[in-house]
Amino acid sequence: MATKHILIVPGDGIGQEVTAVGKKVLDKIAAKFGHTFTYDEALIGHVAIEATGNPLPDESLEKMRKSDAVLFGAVGHPKYDNDPSAKVRPEQGLLKMRKELGLYANLRPIKLFDELLGASSIKPEILKGADILFFRELTGDIYFGEKGRKNDGDTAYDIAEYSRYEVERIARKAFEAARTRRKKLCSVDKANVIETSRLWREVIQKIAPEYPDVEVEHQFVDATAMLLIKDPRRFDVVVTANLFGDILTDEASQIAGSMGMLASASVGDGTGVYEPIHGSAHDITGKGVANPLASILSAALLLDISFGMKAESEAVINAVDQVLKAGFRTRDIADQQIPADKILGTEAIGAEVLKHL
Amino acid sequence: MATKHILIVPGDGIGQEVTAVGKKVLDKIAAKFGHTFTYDEALIGHVAIEATGNPLPDESLEKMRKSDAVLFGAVGHPKYDNDPSAKVRPEQGLLKMRKELGLYANLRPIKLFDELLGASSIKPEILKGADILFFRELTGDIYFGEKGRKNDGDTAYDIAEYSRYEVERIARKAFEAARTRRKKLCSVDKANVIETSRLWREVIQKIAPEYPDVEVEHQFVDATAMLLIKDPRRFDVVVTANLFGDILTDEASQIAGSMGMLASASVGDGTGVYEPIHGSAHDITGKGVANPLASILSAALLLDISFGMKAESEAVINAVDQVLKAGFRTRDIADQQIPADKILGTEAIGAEVLKHL
Numbered sequence: 083m084a085t086k087h088i089l090i091v092p093g094d095g096i097g098q099e100v101t102a103v104g105k106k107v108l109d110k111i112a113a114k115f116g117h118t119f120t121y122d123e124a125l126i127g128h129v130a131i132e133a134t135g136n137p138l139p140d141e142s143l144e145k146m147r148k149s150d151a152v153l154f155g156a157v158g159h160p161k162y163d164n165d166p167s168a169k170v171r172p173e174q175g176l177l178k179m180r181k182e183l184g185l186y187a188n189l190r191p192i193k194l195f196d197e198l199l200g201a202s203s204i205k206p207e208i209l210k211g212a213d214i215l216f217f218r219e220l221t222g223d224i225y226f227g228e229k230g231r232k233n234d235g236d237t238a239y240d241i242a243e244y245s246r247y248e249v250e251r252i253a254r255k256a257f258e259a260a261r262t263r264r265k266k267l268c269s270v271d272k273a274n275v276i277e278t279s280r281l282w283r284e285v286i287q288k289i290a291p292e293y294p295d296v297e298v299e300h301q302f303v304d305a306t307a308m309l310l311i312k313d314p315r316r317f318d319v320v321v322t323a324n325l326f327g328d329i330l331t332d333e334a335s336q337i338a339g340s341m342g343m344l345a346s347a348s349v350g351d352g353t354g355v356y357e358p359i360h361g362s363a364h365d366i367t368g369k370g371v372a373n374p375l376a377s378i379l380s381a382a383l384l385l386d387i388s389f390g391m392k393a394e395s396e397a398v399i400n401a402v403d404q405v406l407k408a409g410f411r412t413r414d415i416a417d418q419q420i421p422a423d424k425i426l427g428t429e430a431i432g433a434e435v436l437k438h439l
Numbered sequence: 440m441a442t443k444h445i446l447i448v449p450g451d452g453i454g455q456e457v458t459a460v461g462k463k464v465l466d467k468i469a470a471k472f473g474h475t476f477t478y479d480e481a482l483i484g485h486v487a488i489e490a491t492g493n494p495l496p497d498e499s500l501e502k503m504r505k506s507d508a509v510l511f512g513a514v515g516h517p518k519y520d521n522d523p524s525a526k527v528r529p530e531q532g533l534l535k536m537r538k539e540l541g542l543y544a545n546l547r548p549i550k551l552f553d554e555l556l557g558a559s560s561i562k563p564e565i566l567k568g569a570d571i572l573f574f575r576e577l578t579g580d581i582y583f584g585e586k587g588r589k590n591d592g593d594t595a596y597d598i599a600e601y602s603r604y605e606v607e608r609i610a611r612k613a614f615e616a617a618r619t620r621r622k623k624l625c626s627v628d629k630a631n632v633i634e635t636s637r638l639w640r641e642v643i644q645k646i647a648p649e650y651p652d653v654e655v656e657h658q659f660v661d662a663t664a665m666l667l668i669k670d671p672r673r674f675d676v677v678v679t680a681n682l683f684g685d686i687l688t689d690e691a692s693q694i695a696g697s698m699g700m701l702a703s704a705s706v707g708d709g710t711g712v713y714e715p716i717h718g719s720a721h722d723i724t725g726k727g728v729a730n731p732l733a734s735i736l737s738a739a740l741l742l743d744i745s746f747g748m749k750a751e752s753e754a755v756i757n758a759v760d761q762v763l764k765a766g767f768r769t770r771d772i773a774d775q776q777i778p779a780d781k782i783l784g785t786e787a788i789g790a791e792v793l794k795h796l
């Protein structure tokens with residue numbers, strides 16, 4: 083019986099709708115297991131720019147630092163995407179949060195619920211049993227290096243950078259996770275072309291002997307993008323840099339049937355942040371059709387990783403599984419065999435999950 | 440009836456085996472259509488380092504400049520991959536060739552032969568009819584920017600760079616190709632985070648009004664990695680930067696059943712270079728099992744693009760189609776329905792293609 087303070091940071095677009103459902107699940111867990119969860123909310127992204135001019139107001143950052151965990155939605159808005167010269171952007175809030183909270187390790191578990199075998203564009207016989215845990219480095223690389231223009235704005239540049247200790251700390255987390263799983267680690271880089279990747283590979287090679295029970299392989303990012311689809315079961319734990327991780331985990335969402343199912347945990351020096359890997363999805367915002375299961379599964383990761391509440395976390399995952407077994411789906415994960423009356427909106431599928439808790 | 444001089448540059452690993460077959464196909468075409476093709480060979484990559492210490496000897500570059508087209512194999516060797524600190528690397532030869540010949544546009548057509556619908560890990564109903572033409576920028580980005588170490592080697596950096604004219608010239612090629620196809624162009628970037636991508640998007644937006652008949656969309660690279668697998672038919676022409684193109688086209692090879700089927704054309708200011716997108720594949724080198732169809736299809740692209748020989752090019756593609764229709768496969772594209780006696784090695788499947796010419 084614990085007392086915890088959780089900050090809800092919905093952000094933009096469907097972030098609002100899905101975190102509302104995630105919070106209800108946390109509430110129900112508290113009631114069921116006798117915990118006391120208190121909540122607060124904070125602004126980030128486009129909504130924060132609209133309210134304060136700042137994509138991550140100091141007040142939000144302070145609230146994050148003081149809470150025991152953050153349940154996060156998404157950031158982004160088409161307005162900025164179509165205006166490449168915008169100086170203030172929602173994503174700056176997200177990146178600043180990651181940097182300021184020292185969230186250097188982004189864990190993205192990719193696992194298919196059996197009931198969703200048919201929802202993927204990949205053949206069931208290729209997918210069945212696939213279970214990958216990605217460790218994406220989250221506070222370095224081309225995301226955080228100096229960037230700008232020269233030659234009167236006619237040339238743009240971005241600097242990618244990694245230091246040995248940045249690679250080492252994420253690599254150690256990945257090696258340790260591999261130990262608790264199938265003991266295979268795939269490190270992904272582009273060491274045949276870029277220097278940051280060569281440093282990356284050096285560091286992995288250097289610390290690998292400390293984990294003799296873990297089998298290590300190195301793959302180039304291009305080959306990995308292909309192998310993930312060709313043979314996802316060959317992967318256990320995958321560790322990679324920020325940009326490659328961004329691309330490969332979105333791709334890998336197809337292994338889990340839909341992006342709408344994938345949760346992630348960002349951890350590091352302080353408060354952990356838990357969020358779906360899907361974005362703000364403005365095309366479906368406010369329509370009540372967004373899939374909240376990734377936010378619910380993010381809440382499950384939060385319970386497990388930040389609060390050490392294994393049973394509570396499993397109860398949530400199990401409830402999602404029951405709802406899928408009962409045949410309920412949101413639109414994005416419904417294949418043609420699903421009858422129309424089983425296709426539910428955001429709140430209705432959330433209510434089904436609550437029933438199983 | 441034309442006279443053309445073709446340079447064969449096998450490079451490393453299976454490059455030797457597959458270009459040998461590609462050359463036979465060119466020979467047969469010359470005989471059949473009454474052309475005179477003369478040939479020479481040149482070194483690049485690991486084999487060039489072994490012979491001369493230089494991954495792209497001046498002599499090779501001179502031969503390339505003087506020839507009417509280059510049929511290329513692959514470069515790379517595990518020796519360097521496992522030694523991140525190697526100063527001289529096979530890939531430097533490839534990159535120098537691209538830069539020196541001004542090969543800024545890399546065309547990668549992704550189209551599935553109907554007979555291979557079963558060979559992909561993606562469901563046939565998702566794949567059927569998919570037909571994508573990638574334009575990958577090939578002489579800029581993080582591949583060619585300054586790179587190095589600082590802080591006593593403890594920090595590595597790579598600079599990504601794009602200038603307006605570099606984006607514009609590849610974009611124009613892509614817009615023009617879209618005009619001859621389904622008139623859809625998808626430009627892929629990461630403009631929500633990196634500055635080179637914001638310049639990229641600006642340039643596309645600026646020139647788009649000159650092609651009012653082409654429908655343009657902008658996608659982030661992470662979303663694209665997902666959409667390619669989820670719904671490949673939504674894409675027609677895709678244009679993107681060097682690194683994103685490297686990753687996305689390898690991924691997209693699964694749309695064509697196997698990497699062993701994909702050809703590419705690198706064109707720009709001078710001699711065009713035609714090569715499979717697969718690499719040197721040292722694990723199967725010398726075993727006689729490599730799939731030469733990508734090299735044969737590269738020869739088809741060479742005939743079409745560098746020599747303007749449409750009928751000749753179609754004859755090659757048609758011959759490959761006939762061989763697949765007759766049920767012959769190499770190992771990499773054989774699904775479980777293919778009987779063992781139809782699974783052929785490199786030379787044998789090449790011989791089948793020759794029979795249909």
Ligand SMILES: CC(C)[C@H](C(=O)O)[C@@H](O)C(=O)O
Pocket residue numbers: 157158173176328359631632661
């Ligand atoms: C919104 C964007 C900046 C972000 C990223 O690229 O990291 C997103 O794609 C993600 O994966 O969390």
Ligand SMILES: CC(C)[C@H](C(=O)O)[C@@H](O)C(=O)O
Pocket residue numbers: 274275304514515530533685716
């Ligand atoms: C070998 C390597 C340098 C090369 C690249 O990254 O461009 C290859 O992957 C390709 O796609 O041609």
